Amino acid sequence: MSRILGLESSCDETAAAVVEDARVIRSSVVASQLDVHARYGGVVPELASREHLRAIVPVVREAMLRAGVEWRDLDAVAVTQGPGLLGSLLVGITYAKAIAAARGAPMIAVNHIEGHIHAVLMEARGKGGEVPLPALALVASGGHTHLFHVSDDAMRYRLLGRTRDDAAGEAFDKVAKLLGFGYPGGPVIDALAPHGDPRAIRFTAAKMKGNDLDFSFSGLKTAVLRWSQERDLAAEIGARRELLARNARPSVDEWLTVTPPATRNLLASFQHTVIAELLRRIRDAAEQHPEVRAVVVSGGVACNAGLRASAASLRLGIPVHFPRPALSADNAAMIAAAAFPKLARAEFAGFDLHPQANLVLAS
Amino acid sequence: MLTFAPQSEEEMIALGARLVTGGLLPPAGLVLLIGDLGAGKTTLAKGIAEARGAASRDEVSSPTFTLIHEYGEPARLYHIDLYRLDEAHQVESLGLDELLARPGALALIEWGERFPELWPAARAEVRIAPDDAGGGRVVSVVTAPSGEARQPA
Numbered sequence: 001m002s003r004i005l006g007l008e009s010s011c012d013e014t015a016a017a018v019v020e021d022a023r024v025i026r027s028s029v030v031a032s033q034l035d036v037h038a039r040y041g042g043v044v045p046e047l048a049s050r051e052h053l054r055a056i057v058p059v060v061r062e063a064m065l066r067a068g069v070e071w072r073d074l075d076a077v078a079v080t081q082g083p084g085l086l087g088s089l090l091v092g093i094t095y096a097k098a099i100a101a102a103r104g105a106p107m108i109a110v111n112h113i114e115g116h117i118h119a120v121l122m123e124a125r126g127k128g129g130e131v132p133l134p135a136l137a138l139v140a141s142g143g144h145t146h147l148f149h150v151s152d153d154a155m156r157y158r159l160l161g162r163t164r165d166d167a168a169g170e171a172f173d174k175v176a177k178l179l180g181f182g183y184p185g186g187p188v189i190d191a192l193a194p195h196g197d198p199r200a201i202r203f204t205a206a207k208m209k210g211n212d213l214d215f216s217f218s219g220l221k222t223a224v225l226r227w228s229q230e231r232d233l234a235a236e237i238g239a240r241r242e243l244l245a246r247n248a249r250p251s252v253d254e255w256l257t258v259t260p261p262a263t264r265n266l267l268a269s270f271q272h273t274v275i276a277e278l279l280r281r282i283r284d285a286a287e288q289h290p291e292v293r294a295v296v297v298s299g300g301v302a303c304n305a306g307l308r309a310s311a312a313s314l315r316l317g318i319p320v321h322f323p324r325p326a327l328s329a330d331n332a333a334m335i336a337a338a339a340f341p342k343l344a345r346a347e348f349a350g351f352d353l354h355p356q357a358n359l360v361l362a363s
Numbered sequence: 364m365l366t367f368a369p370q371s372e373e374e375m376i377a378l379g380a381r382l383v384t385g386g387l388l389p390p391a392g393l394v395l396l397i398g399d400l401g402a403g404k405t406t407l408a409k410g411i412a413e414a415r416g417a418a419s420r421d422e423v424s425s426p427t428f429t430l431i432h433e434y435g436e437p438a439r440l441y442h443i444d445l446y447r448l449d450e451a452h453q454v455e456s457l458g459l460d461e462l463l464a465r466p467g468a469l470a471l472i473e474w475g476e477r478f479p480e481l482w483p484a485a486r487a488e489v490r491i492a493p494d495d496a497g498g499g500r501v502v503s504v505v506t507a508p509s510g511e512a513r514q515p516a
Contacts, residue, residue: 011429050456085431087458143428165405166425174400174427214421222401357433 002075002343005063005099006336007056009092010084010112011143014055015332018067018074022118022340023125026067028326028333031055049087056095063332071103076348078339081109082359089355097351106348108339112330113139113146113361114157116298119327119334121154131321132293136160136285140278141299141329142169142184145215147281148362149289150296155341157362160285161213168274168301171217175224175270179263180237181255182244189267190304191252192259196268201227203273205280213281213288217274224270236260275310286316295320302328370499375403376420378502379410387504388487391467395475395482398491403500404473407489408442411471415439426473430457438462441470451478 001021008015014031064070079096082089100107117137124131133152139145145163150156166174169186176185203223206216239258243250256264282295295318301307303325311320327334342348365387369375382388388411396404409420417435426432426444434440441462448454459481463470475482487506494501 049458084429085457141428162421163424164421167428170425170427178400210421218401218405218425225399225401357431 002340003069003073004076004078004108004336004339004343005060005074005105006110006115006332006334006339007060007077007079007092007096008112008115008330008332008335009052009056009088010080010082011088011330013330014052014059014091015330015335016056016060016063017331017333017336018063018069019122019333019336019340022122022337025122025126025333026069027063027065028331029059029063029066030329030331031059049085049091052088052091056091060095071099071105074103074105076106076108076339076343078108078110078336078342079353080112080115080335081349081353082356083112084355084357086355086357089357093353093355097353100351106343107350107353108342108347109349109353110335110338110342111359111361112335113144115334115338116141116144117148117150117157117296118154118338119323119331120296120298120321122333122337123323123327124321131296132319134289134292135294135296136282136289136292137296137298138278138282139299140168140297140301142173143167144299145169145217145301146361147213147215147285149285149292153341155345159360159362160289161211161215161281163215163217164208165216165218166221168215168217168278169299171221171274172271172301174221175267178225178228179233179266180240180244182240184300186300186304188255189271190306192255192264193268193271193306195252195256195259196261196264196266198268198272200265201269203269205273206277213285215277215281217277220270220273220277224266227266231262233263236263271304271306275304275307278307279310279314282311282320283314283316286318292318294318297322298328300329364503364505366501366503368494368499368501369403372403372406375406375500375502376410376413379407379412380414381410382407382489382504383411383414387506388469388489389506391469393463393470393472393482393486395486395488396471396473396491397476397488402491402493404491405442407491407502408471411469412440412442415469431462438465438468441468443470443472443475445472445474445477448474451481454478454481 006017017028018026077096116139135150137148145167147161149158172185181188409423412418412423417440432442490503
């Protein structure tokens with residue numbers, strides 16, 4: 001049996017996890033979910049390396065404790081090398097080096113985006129199955145929207161498409177913010193979308209010159225902005241902000257009382273368009289690559305219930321795998337999971353490991 | 364102050380490139396990109412990145428969530444987005460001083476005008492606004508008097 005401690009500090013989250021055999025998550029701790037951080041509600045970005053620095057010791061200690069393992073039980077320490085913020089990445093990497101130096105555990109460098117893909121492969125294994133490979137992998141979050149081809153050993157990736165402007169999750173956040181729904185935008189839009197008509201407003205699909213598997217969400221965001229400017233929404237936006245000020249997590253019914261039908265239709269149409277854009281690329285890529293045997297969807301946007309339901313009815317003829325919500329968002333279990341194939345091939349990092357803000361998984 | 368009137372995304376990218384090749388932007392230092400949501404700030408950044416040989420236009424995407432994108436090896440362009448941040452101390456914790464002190468690097472900052480106290484006088488500003496017809500944009504470029512890169516503190 002092999003055990004890896006994973007560390008993740010690339011952007012907002014400080015996280016640590018212990019994973020066994022790329023299959024069993026013994027523990028997975030994310031700083032914003034710990035009580036100490038609850039008062040921030042995850043809204044203030046932990047962008048400062050100082051915040052990661054403050055969190056990393058208690059987070060790792062908690063992960064080791066919950067897993068019930070000692071340092072000597074670890075076969076390796078895996079850490080996110082990039083992409084992300086240099087100062088934030090540096091905290092995880094320096095901590096990994098300290099563990100490696102003190103305990104003699106080898107270090108493994110992991111690409112954050114590769115981690116998102118392996119979160120899904122790990123979860124399938126944990127349920128007693130395997131995601132059949134090669135596969136297509138869509139990683140869609142607030143910061144990334146990438147479509148990859150994953151090789152049959154889950155070690156090589158080809159970039160098939162990526163966003164040329166906004167990430168899919170960013171489009172949700174910005175639309176929610178401009179309409180007074182607060183942050184993050186994905187969950188509230190997803191919850192309200194079923195209460196509107198997804199075909200009420202026809203947004204134009206993004207036309208991609210060059211690679212037609214690339215994504216673009218900036219035009220959609222601007223179209224929503226224009227729609228809202230053409231109407232007098234000041235009163236309802238004000239009512240929503242008031243609701244949020246009273247109650248940080250309004251229920252769907254509470255949101256509905258301050259969201260008139262026209263705005264519900266807008267949200268439904270917006271979400272419908274984002275989902276259609278994502279699924280169109282998956283469908284086209286599956287047609288262009290008939291050898292793929294599965295589709296993997298990961299990253300924060302993979303939590304979207306509308307996306308999950310639409311993907312299920314896509315009739316691709318191959319299974320579409322989503323991770324559970326805790327594994328969709330940033331976490332460290334996915335970093336440990338992605339390190340297992342590297343452990344098997346003894347692909348270890350030296351003490352000269354340095355963070356790479358613009359690390360790419362594939363080109 | 365110079366103004367331009369790009370009418371399409373293509374023209375916005377071309378304008379970004381001309382700001383570089385025509386020497387309207389300083390070779391290094393700080394540029395505030397100022398404009399509303401959807402104005403075309405990231406589109407302009409594509410042209411700037413491409414003309415500096417730091418990245419192709421399709422590689423340049425929005426840094427809103429990730430806060431900082433760096434392009435080129437070594438980095439020749441930082442594309443920074445402060446949209447998510449509300450307080451000056453959050454911006455200060457990003458360590459932008461360090462980035463600006465790196466020789467030969469240009470930093471494009473979106474939503475930076477909300478923190479005027481943080482920026483040196485020696486900077487350029489590019490403002491993007493919708494034109495009267497609504498379809499195109501008016502882009503105005505103000506280069507700070509010295510036009511020089513900021514000296515490291």
